Amino acid sequence: MNKLIFLDNGATSFPKPKEVYDFMDYFYRNFGVNPGRSGYDLCLETGAMVEETRRLLTRLFNGRDPNRLCFSYNSTDALNLIIFGLLKEGDHAITTTIEHNSVLRPLYHLSKYQGVEVDYLPFDNRGFVDPDDFPPKFKKNTKLVIINHASNVIGTIQPVREIGHYCRERGIPLAVDASQSAGKIPVDIESLNIDIVAFTGHKSLLGPTGIGGLYVREGIDIRHTRAGGTGVRSAQRTHLDEYPYRLEYGTPNVLGIAGLRAGIKWIEKTGMAMIHEQEMRLASLLRDGLKEIPGVTLYCQDDLTDHIAVLSFNVHGLDSPNVATILDVDHNIACRAGLHCAPLVHEQLGTASIDGAVRFGIGPFNTEEHIQAAIQAVREIAAFRKKAS
Numbered sequence: 001m002n003k004l005i006f007l008d009n010g011a012t013s014f015p016k017p018k019e020v021y022d023f024m025d026y027f028y029r030n031f032g033v034n035p036g037r038s039g040y041d042l043c044l045e046t047g048a049m050v051e052e053t054r055r056l057l058t059r060l061f062n063g064r065d066p067n068r069l070c071f072s073y074n075s076t077d078a079l080n081l082i083i084f085g086l087l088k089e090g091d092h093a094i095t096t097t098i099e100h101n102s103v104l105r106p107l108y109h110l111s112k113y114q115g116v117e118v119d120y121l122p123f124d125n126r127g128f129v130d131p132d133d134f135p136p137k138f139k140k141n142t143k144l145v146i147i148n149h150a151s152n153v154i155g156t157i158q159p160v161r162e163i164g165h166y167c168r169e170r171g172i173p174l175a176v177d178a179s180q181s182a183g184k185i186p187v188d189i190e191s192l193n194i195d196i197v198a199f200t201g202h203k204s205l206l207g208p209t210g211i212g213g214l215y216v217r218e219g220i221d222i223r224h225t226r227a228g229g230t231g232v233r234s235a236q237r238t239h240l241d242e243y244p245y246r247l248e249y250g251t252p253n254v255l256g257i258a259g260l261r262a263g264i265k266w267i268e269k270t271g272m273a274m275i276h277e278q279e280m281r282l283a284s285l286l287r288d289g290l291k292e293i294p295g296v297t298l299y300c301q302d303d304l305t306d307h308i309a310v311l312s313f314n315v316h317g318l319d320s321p322n323v324a325t326i327l328d329v330d331h332n333i334a335c336r337a338g339l340h341c342a343p344l345v346h347e348q349l350g351t352a353s354i355d356g357a358v359r360f361g362i363g364p365f366n367t368e369e370h371i372q373a374a375i376q377a378v379r380e381i382a383a384f385r386k387k388a389s
């Protein structure tokens, strides 16, 4: 059987650049102690690496103050800190149907148990939300607008700048889930009018699992929803108010931060625009190939402007998990089927009742051969299904 073709980069990027594995190994063997707790050399070196990574990420998001870059476990963790730390009983929030469960579930929780009201704005038939839909929904008690930057199902990049502009006019904080976009396209908080950005390390930032975080713009204060050790001012009874400690709790994942640092450096060296351009060239090839196959339906892929290289499709007459299993077992192609933790996207596409869709996510190490093999595999599956019916 051929070597594995990994087209599940929407779930996590694989493989990582060699530099990521190498640096994690080097760092953890040689440093990798608890930073900020003591004054011996290893501790200082580890702390310096953590602070350097804060600076790299702050620069990536065009933030001003590296102390406002807080590490968390992943974007789900960061999004929970944001949502629970900004909303309380009687507040109103606006989000969209393009969101991942990392946004939807904390919001459902608050609306079910804590009296928070939430509006969900739909996307259009091309997969984009309309910024002009936001202002009519603003209320006196609207305390948060939270949106996905790039869809993990259909790959569309949302018009964040325009939405942010409306939010700024009303003084409402805009939080952006950059899980799919950070590392693929610029997430510039200044030009996009973003107040808070949540990211995860293991997808397009090419780091390992278990590391993520958020950047919080000056003037926005997220309430504490947790408390614990920070390594500084241990006599203080309550959790620290200043960033980054305000939103960091306990020993950080220094190994994860080391891997993330190496991932970001690899992206900087290779060039984010170059990576994105190559991925989109492959996405376009994939889209064109799948489009020609009788019985294949693609979702929101007519025009790939303002898209990342993630697309979903179905083969008529086959459940998406079956297609994914055949791709895996017969063709050694890894992808993801089902609802992709984004149930409202599938409800709107009409695919929730047919078990979702098959998703291909392209990464920096995919090649044209991978794409041709994937097209050929789907062609065979669709032809076989047609013959069988």
Ligand SMILES: Cc1ncc(COP(=O)(O)O)c(C=O)c1O
Residues within 6 Å of the ligand: 010, 011, 074, 075, 076, 077, 100, 102, 148, 150, 151, 152, 177, 179, 180, 200, 201, 212, 341
């Ligand atoms: C758009 C989006 N948001 C949030 C997440 C959650 O990321 P993590 O599992 O790393 O917290 C994902 C991951 O699939 C995602 O695609």
